[in-house]
Amino acid sequence: MPETASARTPLDAAGRAALFAAVSQDPGSAKPDPILVVDDVSRSFGGLKAVDVTHLEIQRGCITGLIGPNGAGKTTLFNLLTGFDRADTGSWTMDGEQLGRLHPHRVARRGVVRTFQLTKALSKMTVLDNVRLGARHQRGERIAAALLPWTWRAQEREITERAHELLARFDLDSKAGDPAGSLSGGQRKLLEMARALMTDPIVVMLDEPMAGVNPVLTQNLLGHIKSLRDDGMTVVFVEHDMDVIRDISDWVVVMAQGAVIAEAAPDRLSGNSAVVDAYLGSHHDQALEFDEDGNPIGATAELSEALQEAEVQTLEAGGDLSDPAAGGDLSDPAAGGDLSDPAAGGDLSDPAEADTSSTPASGTQETS
Numbered sequence: 001m002p003e004t005a006s007a008r009t010p011l012d013a014a015g016r017a018a019l020f021a022a023v024s025q026d027p028g029s030a031k032p033d034p035i036l037v038v039d040d041v042s043r044s045f046g047g048l049k050a051v052d053v054t055h056l057e058i059q060r061g062c063i064t065g066l067i068g069p070n071g072a073g074k075t076t077l078f079n080l081l082t083g084f085d086r087a088d089t090g091s092w093t094m095d096g097e098q099l100g101r102l103h104p105h106r107v108a109r110r111g112v113v114r115t116f117q118l119t120k121a122l123s124k125m126t127v128l129d130n131v132r133l134g135a136r137h138q139r140g141e142r143i144a145a146a147l148l149p150w151t152w153r154a155q156e157r158e159i160t161e162r163a164h165e166l167l168a169r170f171d172l173d174s175k176a177g178d179p180a181g182s183l184s185g186g187q188r189k190l191l192e193m194a195r196a197l198m199t200d201p202i203v204v205m206l207d208e209p210m211a212g213v214n215p216v217l218t219q220n221l222l223g224h225i226k227s228l229r230d231d232g233m234t235v236v237f238v239e240h241d242m243d244v245i246r247d248i249s250d251w252v253v254v255m256a257q258g259a260v261i262a263e264a265a266p267d268r269l270s271g272n273s274a275v276v277d278a279y280l281g282s283h284h285d286q287a288l289e290f291d292e293d294g295n296p297i298g299a300t301a302e303l304s305e306a307l308q309e310a311e312v313q314t315l316e317a318g319g320d321l322s323d324p325a326a327g328g329d330l331s332d333p334a335a336g337g338d339l340s341d342p343a344a345g346g347d348l349s350d351p352a353e354a355d356t357s358s359t360p361a362s363g364t365q366e367t368s
């Protein structure tokens, strides 16, 4: 049996920062105490190599954010590591033990669980039963146990008690008897987390836990994710919102086109040229998108955020944004800045050289 997460002492913020102080930003960088280690994992769909990760180490007891443009391979990597899909090549270990090619419930028994981008709550089943389902295959598979009613009855009782505890933890206890389909999007995310915790996991992988969640519940969810780390668990999560990434990640891994292309502490991300290149590269032929108030949305928001960060870092580093002739206004899409040619506006991959100052509108909103 794996060591349970609750048996481990969590690190405080200073301890976590110290852990990463000497870690390099190179893709695949070594961590002081990796819990998950991935080697040469690849997965293709037809001619498309969705995942092609040479080496990746996930630090124990911390929150690692996994970011990357749409289609970068983040969900596919989650699927591979948790047994929901089969890798073409490669291996990965948890605490030195091979996890590759195990079925999801066996991966869960080794202590690695995941949640899904689209929540899988069975809508007609009660909230309580959905959480109880998380305990499937936990211990009840053994034939001897199944033949002894008092054994499984005791186990059923334990499972129900644990499910109630978790529902209380995630503020869902009052909904225990309701059909899961009646929950809001955010409450379903909480339900997913409660279900994932039924096996007392060591590593929790959350696929876009904030997607579709209203801002009030987002804060609540963030608190819950931090509490997993406080309980000694290792968390890996996929997220698009950079504010969320900065708020809760101890370390960030960046994927693009299937590969890990960079790693960094969250406050160093925007200064990483590979990261800015990946976002620019992936969006160069997409139309920019704004809501009716002119605020960037979707991929455009990610791009805008990366560029604004580059701008801030340039200023902090004593750079000069004052020469309008040198570049378009990349921080204010409403001004009609042309993102098509980074070279024309200074090198955005290098904040020290970037010039993101204002110019008159050029009129285009295409990045191609």
Ligand SMILES: Nc1ncnc2c1ncn2[C@@H]1O[C@H](COP(=O)(O)OP(=O)(O)OP(=O)(O)O)[C@@H](O)[C@H]1O
Pocket: 045, 048, 050, 068, 069, 070, 071, 072, 073, 074, 075, 076, 077
């Ligand atoms: N079952 C599948 N069949 C065919 N192609 C797939 C399949 N699953 C994923 N892909 C493709 O693999 C690539 C990586 O997809 P994946 O969903 O892992 O990316 P992602 O980084 O999670 O993207 P997003 O942020 O949009 O969720 C994409 O081009 C996707 O279309």
